[in-house]
Amino acid sequence: MALRDFFKKKKLEEKKVKPREKPIEKIPTPKPKSEKRTPKRSEAYRILKTPHITEKATDLARKNQYVFRIWERANKVEVKKAIEDLYKVEVIDVKIIKVPAKRRRFGRISGWKKGYKKAIVKIKEDQKIELFPK
Secondary structure (H helix, E strand, C coil): CHHHHHHHHHHHHHHCCCCCCCCCCCCCCCCCCCCCCCCCHHHHHHCEEEECCCHHHHHHHCCCEEEEEECCCCCHHHHHHHHHHHHCCCEEEEEEEEECCEEEEECCEEEEECCEEEEEEEECCCCCCCCCCC
16 A cells, blocks of 8 residues: 555656746737739749630630630639730630540551640620730
8 A cells, every 4th residue: 555655646746736937928820821822924824825726716706705725723713814914804704615535546546635624715895815916
């Protein structure tokens, strides 16, 4: 019994709280998270690849709709901001289409044609984007 009491006394001595000499420091408040990253004019290349020039795209240009190939990870908001910054126009609507990869065959050799993502951008009626400067 005496042996157990010896260990109990040690535990009680360890549990005694010593007074603090230093005042408690204030915990720094976390910085507020910044808003979503907005593309700058120099960052438009990260979103837009090239203008997509086809017969259908030239017909859409008469209706103030322009077609661009974009990177796979780009979304509507990023495309809108990139077009507005790069071409200085007001974007009304953005539609995104993901064109799937297609199987191609050349004789015995078969392969795949790469898929891509494109955006159809509708702008304000009185504005225009010059894809090919004169």
